[in-house]
Amino acid sequence: MGKIQEMEDDVTGEKEEESIMEYLRKQVPDWDDEVKCTARFKAFSGQRTDWEPLYVFWRDLILSVARHLHIFIIRPSQVNVWFDRGGLVPLCLDQVLLEMYAAGELLRNVGVADPASGWVSQIFRRVVNLGGLLRPSTQENLAEEYYIIPVLLKEKALQVVQALSESHWTASCVITWRKFQEISGGLKEAHAVLNHLCEHGKAKYLVINKKDLMEGVKVSLSARALSGTTSLDLDVLHLIWTVEKLEHQLNVIDQRWKRSRASAFASLKLGNKLVALTCAREMKLASLSREKCTALLNRVEEVLAVIADAEASKEVAEAIRIGTQAIKENGINYDEVELCLQELSECIESQKQIEEILGSNAAGAEIEDEDIEEELKELEMNFAEVPTQTSTEVDAVVAGAQETADALSESLSKLHLTHHARKDLEAEHAVESMGAMFKDGNREAVLS
Numbered sequence: 001m002g003k004i005q006e007m008e009d010d011v012t013g014e015k016e017e018e019s020i021m022e023y024l025r026k027q028v029p030d031w032d033d034e035v036k037c038t039a040r041f042k043a044f045s046g047q048r049t050d051w052e053p054l055y056v057f058w059r060d061l062i063l064s065v066a067r068h069l070h071i072f073i074i075r076p077s078q079v080n081v082w083f084d085r086g087g088l089v090p091l092c093l094d095q096v097l098l099e100m101y102a103a104g105e106l107l108r109n110v111g112v113a114d115p116a117s118g119w120v121s122q123i124f125r126r127v128v129n130l131g132g133l134l135r136p137s138t139q140e141n142l143a144e145e146y147y148i149i150p151v152l153l154k155e156k157a158l159q160v161v162q163a164l165s166e167s168h169w170t171a172s173c174v175i176t177w178r179k180f181q182e183i184s185g186g187l188k189e190a191h192a193v194l195n196h197l198c199e200h201g202k203a204k205y206l207v208i209n210k211k212d213l214m215e216g217v218k219v220s221l222s223a224r225a226l227s228g229t230t231s232l233d234l235d236v237l238h239l240i241w242t243v244e245k246l247e248h249q250l251n252v253i254d255q256r257w258k259r260s261r262a263s264a265f266a267s268l269k270l271g272n273k274l275v276a277l278t279c280a281r282e283m284k285l286a287s288l289s290r291e292k293c294t295a296l297l298n299r300v301e302e303v304l305a306v307i308a309d310a311e312a313s314k315e316v317a318e319a320i321r322i323g324t325q326a327i328k329e330n331g332i333n334y335d336e337v338e339l340c341l342q343e344l345s346e347c348i349e350s351q352k353q354i355e356e357i358l359g360s361n362a363a364g365a366e367i368e369d370e371d372i373e374e375e376l377k378e379l380e381m382n383f384a385e386v387p388t389q390t391s392t393e394v395d396a397v398v399a400g401a402q403e404t405a406d407a408l409s410e411s412l413s414k415l416h417l418t419h420h421a422r423k424d425l426e427a428e429h430a431v432e433s434m435g436a437m438f439k440d441g442n443r444e445a446v447l448s
Contacts, residue, residue, distance in 0.1 A: 016069070020082050023068050027061070043091035051092070058096045059105070063149065072152035073109060073188055075145070101147070109146040109188060148192050157196045160184055164219055170311045171222045174206065174236045176244055177215035201225030206237050214241045232307070239304050246297040250290060257286040 025031050040058075044051040065082050066074060076097050080089045090096075100106045160183050164173055175183075177190070184190035194217060197203035204226055208214040216237040220226045264279035 017081070020065060020069070023065065024061075024083075027064060037085065041085075041088060041090045041092075044095050054092060055096055055099060058090065058093065059100055062096070062100075063151065066149055066152055067155075070185070072149045072156050073146050073192065074149065075147070097147075105150065107148040107150055107153075109148055109192070146188065153192055153196055156184070156189070157193050157202075160193055161197075161202070161219060161221060165221045168221060170308065171224070172218060172220050172226060174216055174218045174233050174240060176237070176241050177217060178244065180217045204229050204233075206233060208234055208238060208241075212241075214238060216241070236304070236307060239300055239307075242300050243297060243304070246293055246300065249293050250297070253286050253290045253293065257283055257290070260286060 030036050040054065044054070061083075062074075062079060066072065076094060079097065080093060083090055083093065097106065101108075160180075163183055164175070180194065181187055181190040184193045194203055194205065197219065198205065202220045202225060204218045206216040206218055206229060214237060218226060218229055218233050260279045260282040264276045264283065267273070267276035267279060
């Protein structure tokens with residue numbers, strides 16, 4: 001097994017080197033130019049102003065390659081491998097990394113506080129970091145440590161929160177430490193991401209010390225920071241941990257059932273009915289165990305669903321409370337809102353009825369061209385006789401209705417209404433868009 005693993009690692013390493021070399025040629029078109037390569041691979045010399053452009057080139061390229069590989073924790077020896085050209089590596093690379101470290105563009109991984117440790121330990125590490133006591137004194141020490149790239153760590157933390165947001169619809173979520181490691185990409189990565197989120201108030205480390213150690217993380221999925229943890233968070237962690245354990249148990253049972261089934265078939269082919277019968281009994285026991293495990297898993301998932309619904313309802317209640325406060329601040333009461341919405345609904349319904357009547361009349365009537373011409377002439381004569389004041393009054397009535405609708409729209413827009421209220425707003429906008437049609441309809445009614 002050890003040799004096989006080493007062979008797989010070698011193949012993976014070769015593929016990564018090929019990927020990096022292809023990426024470098026795309027990012028730096030003259031990467032294979034011998035003259036320019038010689039100039040880039042030389043050591044720093046002279047004043048800083050002389051080698052500043054070369055430093056910027058290698059710094060940006062290191063960040064670019066790390067982002068391409070989807071990593072944010074590096075080792076100096078690993079970086080040397082990235083830019084190896086037939087055994088030649090940039091002589092200035094160690095100095096570039098030291099400059100990046102001095103500028104805070106690299107963080108020593110051992111200097112990152114573990115959120116799972118006590119608060120005294122975390123404070124001590126921060127004081128040590130501020131004092132520079134963990135900074136390496138030589139290039140040799142620098143090459144022995146893992147380093148974090150802060151800008152890429154921030155990007156990774158955002159990706160983790162985004163991934164959790166896609167599978168949760170609440171303002172925060174609780175996941176197990178194992179799941180957090182999977183999303184982060186590994187143990188070291190998970191510690192770094194958790195530390196970053198905790199420093200910004202976006203995550204909390206959870207732990208339950210019972211028969212089994214249960215570790216988890218509560219992550220904020222909104223712009224707000226976490227206020228703290230509650231007993232419900234620990235209960236949810238316990239339930240989620242149980243779900244993952246039951247799912248793992250189901251996988252083990254399924255694998256055992258498949259092995260027993262394969263052994264039963266093999267025994268039957270060999271004519272060993274006694275062994276086949278034993279395997280069949282194991283299959284039966286595995287099936288019974290799976291039924292019990294599935295039933296328990298379903299019960300736990302139902303409890304989690306109830307809790308999630310309760311949390312969603314709590315957020316809705318909070319939104320309603322904020323909306324109520326906004327209504328009071330804007331001097332609007334529910335009766336006024338309800339009355340205006342009702343009037344709008346009646347207006348829309350009346351307009352629909354008019355359109356239906358006009359549509360049915362147009363479809364059912366057969367009018368001769370001569371009748372149409374005569375009717376048009378009559379309308380023109382009547383229109384000339386109608387005083388302008390009547391038209392002005394109609395315009396005033398319609399304008400008043402428009403102002404009422406506009407005022408209602410402005411007031412409702414301040415309420416931060418939920419999805420259902422926005423539907424009513426859409427109806428209101430529909431009424432406004434039909435204002436011209438409604439105005440013409442009123443004119444015809446007056447003229448008639």
